[in-house]
Amino acid sequence: MGILRLKYHLDPYLERVSLQNENRPAQGLPNVQSVVIDGPSLVYHIHHRLLSWSHPELRYPDVQPTCDEVSHGVMTFLLNLAFLGVKIEKICFDGALPPSKQTTRLARLEKSRRRLGSFRTSQLGCSLASSMSAKVRFESFENILQSRSLPPNFTLVPENPFIVPTVYEDLRQRWTKEKILQTVPVPSWMSMVADRLEFVSWADITIMVPGEADCYCAYVAKQTGCSILTSDSDLLLYDIGSSGSIVFLNSINCERTESESRTTAQRLCPMTVAKQLGLSTLLPLAFELNLRPRAGLNELIRRSKVIDKANDPASDFSHFTREYLISPNIRIDQVEQQYPQSLDTRVSEVVSQYILRETYLHKRSLNMYLVMLNEDPKRQCAWMQGRLFRAMGYSFFNLTQAPHKRHDFIIEHIRRGDRITADLITLKNRPWVRSEMQSLLNQLDVVRLKTGMEIDCPLYWRTFALYTILGTQTGIQNLKPAQLEQFLTCGYMDNMLNWEDVHTSAQMQSVLYSLRILKQLIEISETPDKETTQICAFLAHLPSLHVLTRSTHEMRAEYAMSISAKNVIERSVLFLWNNSNDEAEDIEEPQMMSDNTQSQRFEDRGATHRQRMPIKRKRRENSYNIFEILSQQ
Template sequence: MGIRNLTKNIQPLGQHYALQDETVVIDGPALAFHILHLCRINCAAEPSDRLIAQSTLKWLNELAHERVTIEAIYFDGHVPPFKRTVRMERLMLNYAELSRLFSGNPEGCPRKQVARDDRRRLADYFSNDAPDFMPVLDPSFFVSAVIDALRQSPRYKNLTSIVPDEADAYCAAHVSARGGLVLTSDSDLLVYELNEGKVAFFRDVSRDSDSQITCSLFSPTQICERLGLPASEGLLRLAYEQKRAPHSTLPELVCACSRPIANEFDYRSFSKQYQLLPEHSLSRALHDGSLTALDTRVSELVVQLSSCPPTQRSSNDDALIMYLPVLMENPQRGTAWEQTTPLRQLAYSLLCSTVSPPGTSVSEYRRIQDVSQRGRRVETIPPAEAEALIDETLNVMECMKEIARSYQVSYWHLICMAVEANDCRKRDKQSLTWHVFQQQHQPSMVDGSRINWDTVHFSAHLQAALFSFRLLFQLLSVVRQGPNGSALPSNARQLWSELLQLPPLARFPDIGDAMRLLLLPKKDALIRDLSKSPHFATTSAPDPEGWKGVKKRAAGRIKNTCPTPSANKSSNSMKSNMFGLLSNE
């Protein structure tokens, strides 16, 4: 997350450098944000996940053409609790921006804020210009889409690691022990003891007039020599003084470093953040790919659970924490995450039932309006209820797959609609997705300058449902491969087999897909067929205020009027989890 103004003060001390014949370690989250920035520079203000993923591989391949050896790409698998406030502030800012966008455009969301650009390639992968336009929100799942692309790439899959901490700590440990260059956007990398390691920032990487890829290179050792700072401390003391006085100039900081430390306790606390990881932690991250098979939000949950063994947990213990991204949706309606809570509740319950005592819960952070806000508590359910909910989910899947065969539509789109509608049916509420789907829509909506907010919300529901299925699949995979996998409900394997067919993130439906679904040929016939399913039954009129503040409820069975689902015999599996609680090792 960086130290304010440190990079600005250090910038004149960088060396112009041709990025060739170099060994590089990459800060994964910084890479993903840099590629998003490049897309926007190339006038793809709201790039599709597929464009971001393809551009990431293209950018890395360009480095490889310059004989740059990429040794590792590290992604955050867990953000430490002491950074909770910063994280909450960012989520709060995102939601505030979304609310302002709605307030200024109640008649419809401006197309440029939500329509995805799915062009095949970018014109310039090394431009350092400023974007002409910045949407209020970043794509909700783009970092995970980058990770998916890397682990599907023969060239980069074995170089990519999700680590049980922040990526910068592993990048620093890597170059400190083995030398090389860290590519990052985080000034924190300058503060670690890198020995002969060096740092370059993504924003400085460009092509010169000779078509060479160049950057500004920062060597903490050489910078200390030029500033007359003791080599034993590196830039740690300078960074500390910068944090204490964010607006100080470089000469002022150097002067402050020559004086006794004003607060030794505060300095020691600051220093602890930059202690290098032991070599065995680095080796484990490089050779154990168990977390790399997971979405970063899923890995965070696994790390939390693993860091506090079952013997140390109690029913009164603090809940596990799940940060869900802010979706592009109508902020005047209830969050699109709400109706898919049962899917995530099932996922949390299956994970916790095998390693935790009864009563474990997960606190979900969805829409943040205040940094002190508490999350929405999702209680885990007992095995019998989990088994019933799996049966219900399988029933929805089989019923929707049967209907989808007669229409040119992805059955996952219908499943997502049915899950949302079924949850609303239980709450005696009207389903927004079903209400919007039944409306007549004009083809002109595809090209209009504004998109109706209910259509935007419809799209958000599809994304929330698919991501919840993704979370369910990954946590189910973790438990199946663990020592207590046999304790899962008997129908869990059948659900896992069905979820193997989930589309990848790069193919998650965007607003364009949502509008095509609403304009589907033979939609009237599809509506009639869906109406025969119990999942789409409604018992109340539309609620203009949305569905906020609905009380929690236990999952239950519904009458089975659709075909009985059949098991898929696929034997695919994820790699074993790296943690002792969740592995056989």
């Protein structure tokens, strides 16, 4: 996650290089011919590049690069490496982070929360006029190959929370040669590159590792002598051999002219730099910098040499270096056989706390670090929608484990008000899970039957999510047909987008992603019964993340190309009406306690439950117009 100011002190030792194979002239620059890629670093780098090239007049949420756009950007980046003849050894994604990183992770969540709060009050804010949808977002995906400073008014724009799992999924399932050729402009250098490659499959080299991607990237670099593409200065501290190097993603720049194209970057060779500083490795320097972040380089070097020459290093230094050791048990060629590859990182981490409990279980408690959604920070956390579905997934997976490996609860780290806090979810027994799965199955089937929509249709899932949200909130009776139509087709209910619309969209994402968590935890359990088999059959039709997380402007384009707005609202409203005659049900939710009872949670985990209030809907007589029906709700 980076040692503060480490790269800053080492900037004078950066070396300019050319990304290309040995068969292409380097014009006096050393060649980087093969790389291993830090997957999350690449994803956030592309997001930053796309944001920096966004139209300066765009406002939120249109200014925020979408999951699909980031995935396109990553595809373009990798195609450029293929064009240059650079071999990609592996693209590594984190499967789990060690408990020692909890403080850092909570600090990052808090930083994201504060950033969202600052953005909420900024002038960029939420003010989306309908005309903004016609503006060009950015000129071309090729711009991600060229560096550009981020406009000052974009610095507070929050990151899209689902870009990493989206890119991981797309690299393994979406970006085949055929799909690339269907997507890229024709003719273009990208189509020519994709067309001439005999076989394009990034699925074979994209892996979810049982741990941090850093360690596995370092292992590949040491074994092959390749460079590591990353934004993380931590990788300078691993032993990557005498020929291994770190190429920083933000230094990559493509220069194209009519006669040639060249992609350059800057790299650091840790062993070479260490020798220039009179050290055996850069670890003592990083250790001293961690202790004295304001010290100058000369003082840091002097202190580092004392540590470097010590026969018996201090225990705190030994503890510091332990984090950067490459495990002798790493077998990169066996990762796919030994570790699940079909999970998102957050789900993978939950699974790791069971199957690798000695390494990843923190104080004998399960933990889930949910990403910060792009929500209204002045309202209840959007993750509270979908909480029931996540609890079903956690509980089901827990029950498939041996009795001595089971847990009584899982702790979700989410926003509550103006802070990040722990929210405990009790893991339930088999009858509860079976009952809730049957209830979910009934709801999914009702949506399908009453709307007549195919379950492959994204609108089917958005309708389900929206109905779930409306059924747990007051105010549904105040909705007007025009507002619902506007929201389903444009993403906002009135003339302009406001934070209430943003929050509703975040709640919908919470419901849909919680269903995805449930789906993945059921699938990896491999213990089918009647309910789980039927649920899996439904959830197998959940769209890919780049579709499931479509932005408001992507939804507008989707509806314009397919189903009419009137047809959309008719199906959705018809579903609401048909279900308004159902009997109200009392549904027990998993345990949730306030912060004031946090100490009690771990002592009396089965004490109390918050009850979901029954949804009361009155039967309407002699009213058959769906718009009239909705206005009466």
